[in-house]
Amino acid sequence: MTRRFKSKEDERLYYENIASETEFLAWYEQQEQPTYDMPSVTIDNVIFCYNREEDQLKLLLIKRHSHPFQHSWALPGGFVQRGESTADTCLRETAEETGVSISLDSIEQLHTFSTPNRDPRGWVVTVSYLAFIGEDPLLAADDAKVATWFNLHREGNILVLDHPDHGEIILDLEKNQSTSQQSLAFDHDEIILTAFNHVLHNMYHEPKLLQVLGADFSVAEARKVFAKFLGISFRDLDHSNFKKALLPHLTEVDERSSGIGRPAKFYELTHYNQKK
Amino acid sequence: MTRRFKSKEDERLYYENIASETEFLAWYEQQEQPTYDMPSVTIDNVIFCYNREEDQLKLLLIKRHSHPFQHSWALPGGFVQRGESTADTCLRETAEETGVSISLDSIEQLHTFSTPNRDPRGWVVTVSYLAFIGEDPLLAADDAKVATWFNLHREGNILVLDHPDHGEIILDLEKNQSTSQQSLAFDHDEIILTAFNHVLHNMYHEPKLLQVLGADFSVAEARKVFAKFLGISFRDLDHSNFKKALLPHLTEVDERSSGIGRPAKFYELTHYNQKK
DNA sequence: TCAATAGTGTCTCTCAGACAATATGAG
């Protein structure tokens, strides 16, 4: 069954307005290209972890081997493919590029960046994600992989990303950009700072960042993680008051000794585990 | 200057890894289609206003004349075009579709929706925005335009969108979806509920919603707007305590009478006007 | 026994919320 139309425009108007929805969709499928041209959509993932032994907060970066921004450091990420949501892409690309497998529970959508010319290759829109992961599964494989954990220090409103072999990158929390000679690919400095500010803004209200401590943790460990994000010594956070503030979000699961001192109670995050 | 390559793949590897960035970008420009296929990107805008005379909170919807979701109500929005950011698109499409012109200050990015098959036409990613606008500039033109203000009532965790000529649509704040027979196009029910929850979550911390009152307003008017979002009577919000809580965000600008009773002081939102 | 670590308790100051009193203008 083929209809005749005076013009392509008439055909479009017929199917959009007069035909049934089923007919419209069948016609739409057969059309060549859509009316508008389209951007690439990518995701970038800001992944934090914390190493207990080193008492270090870390951020996962990958070294770009190809243009553009060849040899620069960048956030793990990649192109969204047909049939997947951006959250799916986030999990897939993180696994592919870094070998780190994370779950839907540990990621959170942050912000979508769409400034024209933010990617020299052309029109690219990027959805950014934030993730907190428990362990540091890249240990021996560190030099073999392109993905590397950078240490992250906060000193006042300055964030320092450094790695013994790869120099350092300075980000300014107030200027919202990189201020060092070495800088990150694309606008990834802005994305990281958006992520960091998001963490600061929500840490007491919904302490997702404690997921960097894995399944369970003591109050003292939680204090250390908070202190890293605040850029202060964990001793400046009063143990008693900190515990009082966080207890509503925690569920006690265990009590065990870890080295010297009185054995600590261990907790897990209440909310997220209930959702499972 | 033309190079020869054994294969297309070799060519790509050469330009991505060996050539200079300038050479790479020149080559990239000339390539046919990108490696991945691409989604359409659209924006949708959740626009609230408040009418003082009617003491009504309102939401702007447009009636769809074309497939898909022909004859359904939908949020104003449209396709992002090359060379503009999604925020630009938001302002442009809102002006085009509704005649309402808004500024960058009055919009806020909400969330990006990318579930596969959320649009029957195919692959569409949507960035949602939230806007509060002052007056209700569609008055006489109401029946001529496709854009219409729906009244928005909250009763418990139920949101009722209604219009004297166009029936009503019920949304459930907890189930996060529409529960009425008449429903909105696409996943716009979910987008509206996301927006509403966002407002509730931030209203005391950063009372952007007061932009629905225009340039300046009295404390009593602010109470009425808050009450609408909370689904309670404005008399249940203690004037004294409410004022104490909001004063840090307000700047006094005037004192004038509006009808009966003691003349009220008028305020404007501090933060946003400073930014200008 | 002491040092290190963690849990528990106490005190104070501040602030949110309930309530009361005062100020201003319309009718």
Added chain:
DNA sequence: CTCATATTGTCTGAGAGACACTATTGA
């Protein structure tokens, strides 16, 4: 003057923060 509305002031209980004390373990 009276009523309606808005501003200003007071009181109290809950919670945050500073600090002190107790408990448990390893050396």
